[in-house]
Amino acid sequence: MEFYKFNKESGKKISQFNSDFIISRIIETTKVTNIGCMHLDQNGIVGYHKAVVPQLLLILNGEGYVRNEKEEYFKVTTGDAVFWEKDEWHETKTDAGLTAIVIQSEELTPGLFMPLKYDSKSLNS
Structure with missing residues (x-):
C-alpha cells in the first residue's frame, strides 16, 4: 500500500491559452480503466x-x-490517494463519512504523476 498526495500544493500552475489554474496530475493509462465515485455515509465501509x-x-x-x-x-x-497492487487485500472505512474516486486498471503507475506521501512498508520498518 502506497500513499500519494493530489492536493493543490502538489499541482502545477497552468497559464497556456489564458488559463489560470493548478492541476494535480493523477494517472495516465492506455488499457481499459474503470473510474467510479464512492459515497460512504457515517460508519460506511468497503x-x-x-x-x-x-x-x-x-x-x-x-x-x-x-x-x-x-x-x-x-x-x-x-x-x-491510496494505491493497492493487484491481489493486495484491503479495506476502507469511515466514522464520519467520505467521498472518494476509485480508479481500477491493469496499468496504474501513480508514482509517475503524484508525489509519494509514504508507503506502509516504510512505516513498518
Missing part, C-alpha cells in the same frame, strides 16, 4: 477484499481509515 486489478483511491472529502493485509489502519483525509 469490506475487506482482494484487489482484482491495481486500484487507486482518491479521497475527495471527509476522512477515514484504510488497511492492507495487516490489521493496522492508516488515517486518510481529503487530498490523499
